[in-house]
Amino acid sequence: MTIELLAPAGDLERAKIALDYGADAVYVGGRRFSLRARASNFELQDIAELVEYAHKDDHKVYVTVNMIPHEDDMEGLREYLIDLNMIHVDAIIVASLYIASLSKEVAPTIQVFLSTQLSITNSKTMDYFKQFKIDRVVLARELNMHQIETVISESSLPIEVFIHGGMCVNYSGRCTLSNEMTLRDANRGGCAQSCRWNYSVYYKDSLVSDKDPLFTMGSKDLLTLNHIADFIKLGVCSLKIEGRMKSAYYIAVIVKVYRTLIDAVYENKLSDDLIDRLNLELKQAESRATFDGFLSALPNQNGQIYQVNAEGVSQQFIGMIKATKPGWALVEMRNHLGLNQNLEVFSAHQANLTFINTSMIDENGIELIIANQPLTLVWLKIPFAVSIGDFIRRQGAL
C-alpha cells in the first residue's frame, strides 16, 4: 500500500482542488466541534457532496471533530456523529477520548484518528489508546526522524505525520495564550496566534530584549521535501499538510509538489535536481519562512521568525480559471495584471505551459490594459487549451 497524501480544505471548492491536484484524502471541519472554526465552511450537505466526489476515485474524506469541548459544547454531538456515519465519512480526527468512544458506539463505520492536539510522543502512550479501538495516531510535531522511526517500530497503530505548513510553537493542545490574551479558546477553534505577537523581555525590572526585533514565539512553517523518502521507508501511513485556512492556490501548489515527489520516490526517480525544482515551486505559494521542524534537530533561533519580512515572499498568483471558451479563459483575479506579461498555467492535468498576456476583456466586453480589482472576472486570451480549476500566475519555476 502506498503512503497517503492528506490535504486540508476550508471549503468544498478547495477540497475538490486538493483531490484534483493529487491528494489521496482531504480533511475538513464542520461548523461545530472543529478547531479552525473560522476556516470551516462545511455544512453537512457539503461534506456529503465531498464524500461522493472523493469516493468516485477511491479518495477519502476525514472530518475534524477535534475541539476540546466544554460542557456547553456537547449538545448535538451524538447526532452529528450519526449524521457523519450516514453520509459515509471515512474517519474523524478527534482530541477527545470521550468523542472517540462515542463515535465508536454511534458511528461504527467511521474510523477514529487521534489528533496531534493530544501531543502523543511515544509508543507506550499509544498502547493506552488501543483500548479505545483507535485506528490511527497523528504524532506530535516535536519528534525527530529517529524518534518517529522508534515509535513506528514499537507500535502497531498506523502513524500519520505532518509534512508541511504552520506549526504551533507550543505542544499542541497545551496552549492557552489565546484564551488569556483574547478570551478566544485555542482548543475550541479560536486561536488568535498570540505566539506570533511581539513581546518585550524583562529580567527582574530591567528591559533585556532588543527593540528590533522584539521577542516572539512565532515558528517558521514546516517543509519536509528532504524527508519524504524516509517517511515512506519508515512505514508512515499518511503525510499530512496543514492549512485549512489557506487559499485554493496554496493547496494546489503544495499538494502537486508533494504528489510529484511521492510518485518520484515510488518510481525510483527521486533526484536532488527534482527536490530543488520542487523547492522553488513551493516558494511560489509560501507566505512564511520554512524549516524542517524537529525532524533534524531541536529548533533553535533558526526555527523562529523574529523579523516578519526577513525572507522574501513571492506574490506570483494571478487568479483561477472559472470558465473557458476556445482561445480564452475567464479568470477570477487575485492580483493586479498588466498586458504583455509572461504568465504560466498551473494545472492539475498537465505540465505547466507559458504564454504572453496579449489581451484582457472584462465581463462587459471592454478591453483592459490593466486588471487590478481583486475577485473580478476577466477574460484572458490563452493560446492553448486550459481547464476550469487551473491557475494563472506570473511565470514560475517548474
Place this chain on the structure above:
Amino acid sequence: MITFGHISSLSLLNKLENHPIELIIPGDCFAYRKPTILSRTDFETLYLRAIELGYHPYIELNGFVMPEELVRLSEYLDWLLKFKPKGFYINDLAVLMSLKEKNFQGELVYCPDTLLTNHYEASVFLKDFKRVQLAKELTLDEYRLITHNLPQKCEMFALGHLIMSVSKRPLLSSYFEYIQDQRSVLNDLNYRLVESKRSDSMPILEEQDTTSIYMDGIFTMFEAIPSLKDDLYGIHLDPLFIPEDAFIDLLDLVLKVEKDGYDEKAFKLIKQRYPSLKWNDGYLNRSTNASKEV
C-alpha cells in the same frame, strides 16, 4: 477537601512543618516547573526532608516522554518507587502504562493541564485514574457542574501563576542567541514577557526540555472555595514565582477559608502586606468561548 502544595524548594519545605496539607514533589526528570530540582540528589533531599516533617508525598511527572526515553522512564520509576510515594500526578500516559506494569498500588491522578474540560472526558480517564485534575481554563460554573457530576473525583488549581503554554523549544535562549546576547536563562525564575500592547508581566521559565509561560497575577479562588468544597476532592497551590513568606500566608488563608469560610478582610491584609504582588481570578468569571468576527 484536601489541599495539595507543589513543593520544589527545600527552604519553603522547611517552613511547612505542621501544615495539614498533602505535598506534591516534582521528579528531577520527566517533569518541568521544577527549576530547583535538577538531580536525583536534589529530589532525594527534598523527598526525605518531607518524610522527616511527617508528610507522605506524591510525585509529579508532568513532562512528555520521548520515544528513546521509555527504558530510562522505567528505570527511573523503579528508583522512585523505592521512596514509596503516596501516588503520582501524571501527564504522559506512558507513565501510567509503566506504573501499571510495575503493579503500583498507590494513587494515580491524571493532570494534563488543558484537556479535561468536561465531565464526560474526565469520566473516561477515571477508569484508569483514581482522580483527575481539571483544566485551568474553566469557569466557576463549569467547575461546579463537572465536580457535581463527579463528586470527590476531581481536583483543581487554586493558587499560583496559571500556566498558559509549554513548548519543547528553548524560546528564551534562541531569542538571546539571535540578538547575540550571551546571557544564561536556564532555570532562572526572573524573566518576564510584556506584550507590545499590554501591560501584563508574564513569567517565562526555560528549563532543560521546556519553556513555559504563565499569567501575570497570582490566581486565587478564596471566594469560590466554600461553594466547591463538598464535591471537589482537592485544590492545588503552586508557589512558583511567589515569595516564600507570601505563599505561606496564602496557604494559611486557604486552610482558614476551608474551615471557616471566605474571609475578605484576611485576604485584604495579605494584599497590603505584599503590595508588589498582583492578583487575578483566572477564568473563573470569564468564559473563553469568544470568536473573532469575520
